[in-house]
Amino acid sequence: MIGEHLAALQVVVPLMAAPIIVLVRRGAFAWALTMVVSIASLAIALALLVQVREVGVVSYALGSWAPPWGIEYRVDIVNAFVLVLIGLLATIGGPYAWRSFAAEVPEDQHYLGYAMFCLCLAGLLGIAITGDAFNLFVFLEISSLSTYVLIALGRERRALVASYQYLIMGTIGATFYVIGVGLLFLMTGTLNLHDLATRLGDVAHARPVLAALAFVTVGISLKLALFPLHFWLPNAYAYAPSVVSAFLAGTATKVAIYVLLRFYFTVFGKSEIFDSLPTQDIFLVLSVAAMFVASAAAAYQENLKHLLAYSSLGQIGYITLGIALANQAGLTGAIVHLFNHGVTKSALFLLAGCIWFRVHSLRFADLAGLARVMPLTCAGFVVGGLSLIGVPATAGFVTKWYLVLGALETGHWWIVFLPVVSSLIAVWYVWRFVEAAYFREPGPALIGIKEAPPILLLPAYVLVALTVYFGLDTSFTVGTASRAAEVLLGGLR
Amino acid sequence: MSAFSHFSYWVTIFLMIGGLYIVIARGNLVKKLVGLAIFQTSVYLLYIAPGKLIGGTAPIVADGFQVYSNPLPHVLILTAIVVGVATLALGLGLAVRIREAYGTIEEDEIADQDRATEREERGA
Numbered sequence: 001m002i003g004e005h006l007a008a009l010q011v012v013v014p015l016m017a018a019p020i021i022v023l024v025r026r027g028a029f030a031w032a033l034t035m036v037v038s039i040a041s042l043a044i045a046l047a048l049l050v051q052v053r054e055v056g057v058v059s060y061a062l063g064s065w066a067p068p069w070g071i072e073y074r075v076d077i078v079n080a081f082v083l084v085l086i087g088l089l090a091t092i093g094g095p096y097a098w099r100s101f102a103a104e105v106p107e108d109q110h111y112l113g114y115a116m117f118c119l120c121l122a123g124l125l126g127i128a129i130t131g132d133a134f135n136l137f138v139f140l141e142i143s144s145l146s147t148y149v150l151i152a153l154g155r156e157r158r159a160l161v162a163s164y165q166y167l168i169m170g171t172i173g174a175t176f177y178v179i180g181v182g183l184l185f186l187m188t189g190t191l192n193l194h195d196l197a198t199r200l201g202d203v204a205h206a207r208p209v210l211a212a213l214a215f216v217t218v219g220i221s222l223k224l225a226l227f228p229l230h231f232w233l234p235n236a237y238a239y240a241p242s243v244v245s246a247f248l249a250g251t252a253t254k255v256a257i258y259v260l261l262r263f264y265f266t267v268f269g270k271s272e273i274f275d276s277l278p279t280q281d282i283f284l285v286l287s288v289a290a291m292f293v294a295s296a297a298a299a300y301q302e303n304l305k306h307l308l309a310y311s312s313l314g315q316i317g318y319i320t321l322g323i324a325l326a327n328q329a330g331l332t333g334a335i336v337h338l339f340n341h342g343v344t345k346s347a348l349f350l351l352a353g354c355i356w357f358r359v360h361s362l363r364f365a366d367l368a369g370l371a372r373v374m375p376l377t378c379a380g381f382v383v384g385g386l387s388l389i390g391v392p393a394t395a396g397f398v399t400k401w402y403l404v405l406g407a408l409e410t411g412h413w414w415i416v417f418l419p420v421v422s423s424l425i426a427v428w429y430v431w432r433f434v435e436a437a438y439f440r441e442p443g444p445a446l447i448g449i450k451e452a453p454p455i456l457l458l459p460a461y462v463l464v465a466l467t468v469y470f471g472l473d474t475s476f477t478v479g480t481a482s483r484a485a486e487v488l489l490g491g492l493r
Numbered sequence: 494m495s496a497f498s499h500f501s502y503w504v505t506i507f508l509m510i511g512g513l514y515i516v517i518a519r520g521n522l523v524k525k526l527v528g529l530a531i532f533q534t535s536v537y538l539l540y541i542a543p544g545k546l547i548g549g550t551a552p553i554v555a556d557g558f559q560v561y562s563n564p565l566p567h568v569l570i571l572t573a574i575v576v577g578v579a580t581l582a583l584g585l586g587l588a589v590r591i592r593e594a595y596g597t598i599e600e601d602e603i604a605d606q607d608r609a610t611e612r613e614e615r616g617a
Contacts, residue, residue, distance in 0.1 A: 134569050141576045145583055152587060157594035158610070161603055164587045168516060168525060171580050175533055178573065179509075182539050185566075302615070363614065 006051070007060035007073040010044045010083065010129055011139075013037055014122035018115045027110035031101075034114045035094040041125060042087030049080040049480075059131070067131070068192035074131030078484040081335065082128040082258045085342050089250040090121050093243050096350055096459040100243040103357055104155050113153055117247075120146040127255050133181045133191045136259065137174060140223070143255075144170045147248060151240040162235035169222055169232040176219030183212035197267050197491070204271035213273060216263055224256035226320060227290035230313050237309040242353025245305060249312055250346035254338050257319055261335075264323070265488035283324035288418055290317030295425040299432065304352050304362040307429055308345065311388055314426070315341045318419060322403055325415075330406025331485035333399050336477050340387070340395035340470055347463030348384040351377050354452035354460060359445065364432065369442030373449045376457055378437045380464045385430035387467045390423050394471040398478060501542035508535035520600040522591060526584045533577045540566040540573070 002009070017037045021030040051058055052075055060073040067074075075083070097117070101110050123143025130136050148170070152163035185191055187208050188199040203209055218229070225233040233253075237245045268274065291314050298310035315337070322334025354377045355370065356362055371378040387394035400419050407415040451457070470477050508531055515528025544566035552561040592598050595606055 134572075138572055138576065141580070145579055148583055148587070152590070157591075158607055160587055160591045160594055161607065164522065164584065164591060167580070167584050167587065168529060171529055171584075172513070172516065172532070175536055178536055179539060182536065185540075186543050365615075 011126045014118045018118040021115040030111040030114035038090035038094045042091045045083035045087040052080045068190050068195035071135050072131040073129050079128045081480050086124050086251050092459045093247045097243040104241045105153050116146040116149045124255050131193050137178045150244045151236050154239040159239035162239045166232040166236045173219045173222030176215045180212040180215030183208045200271045204273045220260045224253045227286045234309040238305040246346045246349035250342035254342050266491045269491040287317045287321035291422040299429040325406040327409050329402050332482040333402030335481035335484050337399035344387040344467045350460035351381045354456045358449050364436045366445050367436045368440035370437040389426040395467045505535050505538045522588045522598040537570045540570050
């Protein structure tokens, strides 16, 4: 009975939790319900993944209106994988949020923060699960609006400005997307993503379709913070409450990447639109720019969370590089990295939150000698950092392996060197933390500082453990990602 | 004639570019939001205008009517209007909070204050 409605429940459960939390107005209840909802989301996502592995595609007609007239929720292996990532990070963020919110957010705002978290979760899951282009826009705005509020909850006034800037850029991005969808709707008369794919064949060379592709690309690229469109991201991640940074860094940009994959491979893939466009070259250049410029910028940051945010921009470059390669190995690398980087970067942001919880600063000058007083936190951070670099036996290595394989397949030998060389920049910025924490004498700021409480360390360590586990046993991540890549490439002509 | 037949598109494009220009060119946080609202409004027109057929009626099957206007764009844009209102409300709410925290809503003055904070942190 429940089995057939899983796809709808995936979104409805967190969506309904938000108003209940606002009505009850109690922080403890809000936290408990958020925990339940997050675990339920993960369970539903895993159940959907199992279903999809057996049957291929789960299609759910909302309100029993048959697609393409009604809104269709369509789960295949690609978005099931993304759903699992979102559910996983929400579940792990839950226990952490209790202490993190207590330390960083005024108590009367706790329940509102949890309500926003549930809405954000519903929006992100909705983006991933829906098969309708306009429904996707609505979920995009639900997740974005709640994200702006979550960022503005940050303890510094700069969080407000960061949130405002993100609001402006995010709304421009979402509006660009909806302009693109509008043009597609005018040309084809449908909003269903799969129906669009078949109907675009007849009109692929019409100018509005080209304009639609451009608008959708720029709009989604703003959301996923592709290199020159990334200015909103560093401050938004740096000034948000710790648990919010961790959740967003692992999910928000990743879901936008999923939308890009969906449009490029499923919707536009069948038409001949890409034959005459240098899309692949553009993405290649921008990815490489992100890998080098943003990673280098990370190395010059004074604040640990800024460093992590810039490093995220560089890592997004790896994912888009895999998309630009557009072959089996490259795309597998992109999708694996989407998952692995989500887990790794969330772990690092959670650990940065642990450091702030004790030291009340994330500036490198204040972190000197940190490893003597917070050895566990620093050790976890180093493991996460190794995954960012791509050291073997960490999740980051798996990605680079597949990216290099994908690059070799294209025959352009110089692309092979790019992920390798840019890893050296990652070594540089991870080393800055190691140098500060392990090789400097502790300053007066660290006197009397203890290791972070277990309730904060444990969730972070679960993700650190997963980072190592997915580096050693790749059967789940690579197995799923390579099947997802097959599905996406199967959508091409 | 042909220029006039695309009248609604010209208005759409004018609003789109005008709104986006205001967002980029103005430093006042409230004026930026006005620009953003104009930008979003242009999208409403982009959807609604082509949905209207001259002489078309509501899509109810009845004798004597052959031409029907598509109601779907209106439904979509009703949703988009709600989203636009929510965005504007949240943006203005943030502008109020920024004004409380910084005492100004001019972007360059806020940036100056942030730079000063950063210098202090570095010195301390």
